[in-house]
Amino acid sequence: MPVRLxxxxxxxxxxxxxxxxxxxxxxxxxxxxxxxxxNGYFSNGYGAKSEGAGGTGIAWAQDALAAAANPAGTAExxxxxxxxxxxxxxxxxxxxxxxxxxxxxxxxxxAKANFFIPSFGxxxxxxxxxAAGVAVFGNGGMDTLYNSNxxxxxxxxxxxxxxxxxxxxxxxxxxxxxxGQNLGLGVNLAYQRFLAQGIGFFGGFxxxxxxxxxxxxxxxxxxxxxxGWSGTIAPGLTxxxxxxxxxxxxxxxxxxxxxxxxxxxxxxxxxxxxxFAPSAQWKIAADWQRINYAHVxxxxxxxxxxxxxxxxxxxxxxxxxxxxxxxxxxxxxxALDPAWTVRxxxxxxxxxxxxxxxxxxxxxxxxVSDHFTLGGSWAPNARGEWSAFFAYAPEKxxxxxxxxxxxxxxxxxxxxxxxxxxxxxxxGVSYAWxx
Numbered sequence: 001m002p003v004r005l006x007x008x009x010x011x012x013x014x015x016x017x018x019x020x021x022x023x024x025x026x027x028x029x030x031x032x033x034x035x036x037x038x039n040g041y042f043s044n045g046y047g048a049k050s051e052g053a054g055g056t057g058i059a060w061a062q063d064a065l066a067a068a069a070n071p072a073g074t075a076e077x078x079x080x081x082x083x084x085x086x087x088x089x090x091x092x093x094x095x096x097x098x099x100x101x102x103x104x105x106x107x108x109x110x111a112k113a114n115f116f117i118p119s120f121g122x123x124x125x126x127x128x129x130x131a132a133g134v135a136v137f138g139n140g141g142m143d144t145l146y147n148s149n150x151x152x153x154x155x156x157x158x159x160x161x162x163x164x165x166x167x168x169x170x171x172x173x174x175x176x177x178x179x180g181q182n183l184g185l186g187v188n189l190a191y192q193r194f195l196a197q198g199i200g201f202f203g204g205f206x207x208x209x210x211x212x213x214x215x216x217x218x219x220x221x222x223x224x225x226x227x228g229w230s231g232t233i234a235p236g237l238t239x240x241x242x243x244x245x246x247x248x249x250x251x252x253x254x255x256x257x258x259x260x261x262x263x264x265x266x267x268x269x270x271x272x273x274x275x276f277a278p279s280a281q282w283k284i285a286a287d288w289q290r291i292n293y294a295h296v297x298x299x300x301x302x303x304x305x306x307x308x309x310x311x312x313x314x315x316x317x318x319x320x321x322x323x324x325x326x327x328x329x330x331x332x333x334x335a336l337d338p339a340w341t342v343r344x345x346x347x348x349x350x351x352x353x354x355x356x357x358x359x360x361x362x363x364x365x366x367x368v369s370d371h372f373t374l375g376g377s378w379a380p381n382a383r384g385e386w387s388a389f390f391a392y393a394p395e396k397x398x399x400x401x402x403x404x405x406x407x408x409x410x411x412x413x414x415x416x417x418x419x420x421x422x423x424x425x426x427x428g429v430s431y432a433w434x435x
Contacts, residue, residue, distance in 0.1 A: 038393060038424065039327045040352040040366045041164065042140040042269070042291055045069075045373075047119065048084050048430040052375015052389030053331030054345020056285035058273025059230055059240030060331075063387075063432060064121025067135045067172035070228035070242040070273070071184030074123050075131040075174035082121040084387075084430030089114055090143075091395075092422040094150055094362040099404060100414035103153035109161065109365070111145035119430070129176040134169065139190070139266070141165040142364045149198050150362050154413055158214075160198030162363045166266060167191040170226065180232035185225070190247045190266055192220040196257060199363070204409065206312040208256030218253035220264065236277045243270040246295065258298035259317040265296045271327075280335070287329040293322040293352055300324075303360045307411055320364055321357030325350035331373075343375040343389070355401035358418040365420035368393040385432040395423035 038044040045055030047065030057066065061073025064082040092109045123133035145161035172186035195217045203209035224247035230240040247266035255262035271289035278284070294300030301319035310317050331345035349369050353361050361367075375389030399419045406415035 038368060038371060039289075039347070039349040040140075040291060040293055040322065040325055041142045041364070043138060044327075044329075044347055044371050044391065046135070046137050047082060047121065048375065048387040048389050048428050049343065049377065050331075051086075051391060051426070051428055052343040052345065052373050052387070053285060053333055054329045054347045054373050055371065056273065056275070056287045056329045056331035056345060058228075058242050058271050058287045058289075059238050060273065060275040060283065060285045061230070063430070064123045064133055065119060065135050065137060066121070066123070067133055067170050067184065067186045067226070068137050068139075068168070070230060070240050071170070071172035071186035071226055072174050072182040072228035072230040072240065072242075074133045074172045074184055075125075075176055075182045076230070077123050079124050079435035080122075081433045081435065082119070082430055083432075084119040084428060086117045086119070086426055086428035087114065088117055088424065088426050090422060090424040092144060092365050092420075093146075094358075094365065094421070095419045096150060096404070096416060097419065098416035099153070100406075100416070101153040103150065103414070104416060105148075105150075107146050107148055107150040107362070109144040109146045109362070111147050111159065111161070112143055115143070124435075131174045132172065134171045135186075136167070136169050139166040139168045139188075142366055144363055144365070146198070146362075150418075151199060151201060155201035155204075156198055157200070158198045160363070162196045163194065165193045167193075172226075182230050184228040184230075186228070188224045188226055188244060188247060188266075190222045190224065190249065192222075192249050192251075192264065192266070194218050194220075194251050194254065194264065196254060196363075199257075202312060203256065205306050205318075206256035207317075208261075208313045211254055211256035211262070212312065213257070215253040218251040220249040220251055222247040222249050222266070224266070238275045240273040240275075241271070244268060256313040258313065259301055259319050260297055260315055261313060264298050267292045267296050267299070283333045285329075285331045287327075289327040289329070290324065291327065292324045294324045302357060304356075304405075307405060318360075320360055321354055322352045323350070323354060325352050339379050341377045343373070343377075345371075345373040347371045347373075351398065353398050353420065355398055356403055358398055358400040358403040358420050359405075359413070361420055362418055365398075365422045367398045367420055368396045368422050368424060370394060370396075383434050385434065386429070387432070388429045389427075391426040393422075393424045395421055397421040
């Protein structure tokens with residue numbers, strides 16, 4: 001039976017634009033429900049097709065979420081609406097060893113185990129050379145909840161954990177400047193949501209001790225640019241490049257936890273991509289991405305600043321000690337016939353969390369490195385398309401190395417090591433209306 005557009009979608013072009021905005025606002029209200037991302041705290045890919053092909057997308061625009069990776073791709077996907085949902089299942093935790101305060105034990109940070117993350121994209125050709133669209137997606141986040149508090153022996157009480165979610169709404173335009181050559185501009189409108197609980201003992205190390213923990217949800221809004229280019233550089237070979245600016249954010253409720261008085265920016269990032277089509281059936285893609293976590297003080301500054309007398313929340317104060325990382329992605333697709341396409345991929349990310357920084361990162365063990373992905377699409381007719389994917393990141397452990405300061409407060413926490421681990425699985429599905 002043919003798949004037909006719902007009657008609400010069989011409307012004028014003007015009303016389609018209004019529908020796209022309404023759906024974007026609907027998803028923006030639903031998305032912040034708890035999330036964890038993959039490469040550090042950034043998502044490995046955006047949209048079911050990209051996520052099934054290792055997260056590649058800088059040179060390979062496949063659906064209306066293309067602008068999340070490179071706004072130049074908005075010109076390549078035609079008129080369409082994509083609506084997706086990911087079921088995200090992380091398992092994270094920590095182990096403390098050799099601690100003089102008696103904190104040595106294993107701790108499970110997965111009291112929240114399942115997360116559902118929607119996405120939406122809409123693209124429209126305005127002319128032969130100009131296209132526009134909007135993508136709504138979870139850029140990244142982190143979530144831990146320890147019913148048994150790893151910091152209890154240091155004076156903490158109650159369950160411990162953090163929640164960080166980043167929602168992006170990205171309007172984009174793409175201009176064909178020459179045959180096979182596109183330039184793109186996207187505006188990343190960022191909404192961030194954060195809360196921390198059960199870590200009030202860190203108030204004793206803060207310049208604003210009443211603004212560290214158990215203050216409920218705080219929110220932040222910001223905006224930045226994403227620029228991109230994609231173009232044919234040889235028969236069957238397309239390249240792409242993209243850059244996204246840093247986006248300012250601030251959680252004033254938690255000005256005693258995050259450096260620079262609660263400032264929590266989205267870091268700048270950039271990348272390059274290639275996609276090769278050796279035949280009409282095959283496409284093979286490779287991406288490289290750089291994420292500059294260390295450019296944000298609250299993320300990149302090491303906790304060791306506490307030992308130098310710099311309090312939490314201070315200018316360039318202590319943070320999670322994350323490093324800048326490189327992410328390498330490979331993906332491929334094969335068209336079995338006009339209706340069916342299969343995909344597979346692999347990605348590898350550098351380690352954001354150094355072994356010396358694992359004590360604070362019990363709260364944020366974003367340590368997985370490798371992702372293996374499978375996916376596929378079924379287009380029953382020219383107007384509709386189903387896509388699905390599965391991604392798995394095997395467990396990765398970062399063992400601490402001089403990670404817990406020895407001695408007693410105010411300069412130490414009894415020594416020993418904190419080892420943090422994470423593994424995750426993601427199952428996603430999407431449907432596209434080709435307009």
